[in-house]
Amino acid sequence: MSQSVNAKSVTRNVGWSVLSKTSTFGLKFVTVPILARLLTPEEFGAVAVALAVVQFLAMIGGAGLASALILEAQEEPETVHSVFWANLGFAFLMAAGLYVFAEPLADWFGAADAAWLLKFMCLLIPLQLAGDVAYALVARRMQFSRDALWSMISESIAAVAAVILALSGFGVFALVAQLFVAGVIRLVGLFFVSRYLPRLQFRLSSVVRLTRFSLGLMGSELANFVTFQSPMVVISRFLGLADAGAYSAANRFSSIPNQVVLSGVMGVLFPAFSAMMHDRQRRSQALMLSTQVTTLLLAPMMFGLWAVAEPAMLLLFGAQWAAAWPVLGLLALSKGLLTPCSTFIPYLKGSGHGSALFWWAVGRAAATTAAVAYGAYNGTLIEAMVALCLVNAAVLVGYSWVVFRVDETPVLSGFYQSIRPMLTAALMALAVRYALEHYLAAQFHPALQVGIGILFGGAIYAVLTVLTERPLLRKLLDLVRRPRAASAASLP
Known part of the structure; x- marks a missing residue:
């Protein structure tokens, strides 16, 4: 690493990453419901299925080589260039294969109407993989502050373009254009921030050496990808594109908090944990603090969304999606x-426990796919989402056991500390849901129900957090004060 990693640098980089996501949160909060009102569930479902296939092939094409670059001791130019050309070569092979086999793949997924989309969207594979090396350089240098602006620009312009095209009657092309616009601008930004320019240099031995290490990382990433994308494929195959579209719209909206917090946090924590690989005490402290903080931030958002799902679905998505409110609520609950x-994947990757991550990721992927398939095959989309919630509850217990055993932290105490903010958020959500069902639903417009629910839930959560998380709050306050004290001490 070219930059020393400590609590201050990690906090600063997490802050910049989260800021870049938060800045686009408001825009996405508006654009997703707008697109849902303008487009049909079938259009959402077709793009979602095609994107799942594209992202899967892009992950295979990358072979985890960019992640391996992050863990390299030195930034050796010839190795970097070799990885770039290897990535690009694999990307075009995958894109060509998808174009040729688009129709049988679409038939297998139960989405024959999406075959033309697969042929068109295959170009996203080289577009995504071309920027992997540049992002790896940004990550290993811990230069997330420089990347934040371009991330905001790409997501914002793409979202605005999608809404404009949807309003102009372009239908499904609005969603496709959003992906391409974001991809192109993001690629330009990564090259600009990293100052990376590919050169015609290639050393096969470097690629082979990194591949031996990266295959383990790629295996776990593929398994995690299956975990996140298999519900879409299963729902499309067993329940049809309309239900897949309902799932996609609800999943897009319920994933916004994760995109704001987790995508910023996880990108920074992987290189940070890598730098602490041989310092168990610092690594363990960073694991617990990052886990508690992400839970403290995310849990009230997700459980709160579950509490107000019914009025929120009607208010934001319109009458044609109103019946799908249980899907939105159950997805929020499952997340x-x-x-x-949230911090377990970067911890296991960065601390050198790739084998534990791989086997657990494979087990989780199999359990998730089987549970959702069982629910969808024997029932409806609601039963599939209930099955997803049940398997995620089991994943929480099992994943915690694996990570705290690896970290040599007492499992029960570590588990309780990490889930305590989540339990507080669950109590808050139950109180809000009870108030909505028994006092507010019959008397107020859905907009007022959502507003009152947010204010009521926020007040309850703040009080409960102060009562239950005083040590954590004091620790965070100390982290904020420390840089200020250091700056004041350095003044003449």
Whole structure:
């Protein structure tokens, strides 16, 4: 690492990453419901299925080589260039294969109408993989502050373009254009921030050496990808594109808090934990603090969304989506159950426990796919989402056991500390849901129900947090004061 890693640098980089996501949160909060009102569930479902296939092939094409670059001791130019050309070569092979086999793949997923989308969206694979090396350089240098602006620009312009095209009657092309616009601007930004320019240098031995290490990382990433994307594929195959579209719209909206917090936190924690690989005490302290903080931030968002799902679905998505409010609520609940696990993947990757991460990721992927398939095959989309909640509750317990055993932290005490903010958020959500069902639903417009629910829930959560998380709050306050004290001491 070219930059020393400590609590201050990690906090600063997490702050910049979260800021870049938070800045686009408001825009996405508006654009997702707008697109849902302008487009049909079938259009959402077709793009979601095609994107799942594209992202899966892009992950295979990358082979985890960019992640391996982050863990390299030195930034050796020839190795960096070799990884870039290897990534690009694999990307075009994957894109060509997807174009040729688009129709049988679409038929297998139960989305024959999406075959043309697969052929068109195959170009996203080289677009994504071309920027992997540049991002790896930004991550290993801990230069997330420089990347934040470009991330905000790409997401914002893409979202605005999608809404404009949808309003102009372009239908499904609005969603496709959003992906391409964001991808192109993001690629330009990564090259600009990293100051990386590919050169015609290639050393096969460097690629082979990194591949031996990266295959383990790629295996766990593929398994995690299956965990996140298999519900979409299963729902499309067993229940059809309309239900897949309902799931996609609800999943897009319920994932916004994760995109704001986790995408910023996880990108920084991976290189940070890598730098602490041989310092168990610092690594253990960083694990617990980052887990508690992400749970403290995310859990009230997810459980709160579950509490106000019914009026929120009607208010934001319109009458054509109103019946799908249980899907939104159950998805928020399923994600809320996993908030304490948010830091576990970068911890296992960065601390050198790739084998533990791989086997657990494979087990989780199999359990998630089987549970959702069982619910969808024997029932409806609601039953599939209930099954997802049940398997995620089991994942929370199992994942915590694996990570705290690896970290040599007492499992029960570590588990309780990590889930305590989640339990507080669950109590808050139950109180809000009870108030809505028994006092507010019959008397207020959905907009007022959502507003009152947010204010009521926020007040309850603040009080409960002060009562239950005083040590954590004091620790965070100390982290804020320390840089100020250091700056004051350095003044003449």
